[in-house]
Amino acid sequence: MKSKMCRYCYKPIRDRDELVTASNWFRIRPYHYRCFQEVEQDTKTIxxxxxxxxxxxxxxxxxxxxxxxxxxxxxxxxxxxGDIIGLLAFYPVLLRVASFVFIESKLPKYVENKKYQ
Incomplete structure (x- = not known):
C-alpha cells in the first residue's frame, strides 16, 4: 500500500486511524489528526x-x-x-467520494504496533 504524506509535517500517514482529510476551496489535503489540530489553531481567518x-x-x-x-x-x-441549490448541495458529496477514492482507499484501515514518531 502506498502511504500518503501529511501536508503539515511531511511525514507518512500509515493508516486511516490517524488520517484527517480536509478541504478548502476545491482542494483536498491529508493530515495526521494531531497536525490537523495545529492547522486549525494556525488559521487566522474564516x-x-x-x-x-x-x-x-x-x-x-x-x-x-x-x-x-x-x-x-x-x-x-x-x-x-431549486436545481441550482441541488447542484451546490452535491458539492460536499463529491468531496467525500473524491477523498475516499484518492486518499482513504490507498491506506490500510488499521496498523497494529505502529511506532509513533
Missing amino acids: VGTWTPINGPAGLVTMILMLALALWMYSTNTLGVI
Whole structure:
C-alpha cells in the first residue's frame, strides 16, 4: 500500500486511524489528526479554514447534502433555483467520494504496533 504524506509535517500517514482529510476551496489535503489540530489553531481567518471531510461531522454533512440534492432534483421545488441549490448541495458529496477514492482507499484501515514518531 502506498502511504500518503501529511501536508503539515511531511511525514507518512500509515493508516486511516490517524488520517484527517480536509478541504478548502476545491482542494483536498491529508493530515495526521494531531497536525490537523495545529492547522486549525494556525488559521487566522474564516476564509482560510480547512473543513474535515471524513469523520462523523463529514458523514452527517454528506448524508444531509445528498438528501437535499436528491430532493431538489426529483421535485419541482423552487423551480430552476431549486436545481441550482441541488447542484451546490452535491458539492460536499463529491468531496467525500473524491477523498475516499484518492486518499482513504490507498491506506490500510488499521496498523497494529505502529511506532509513533
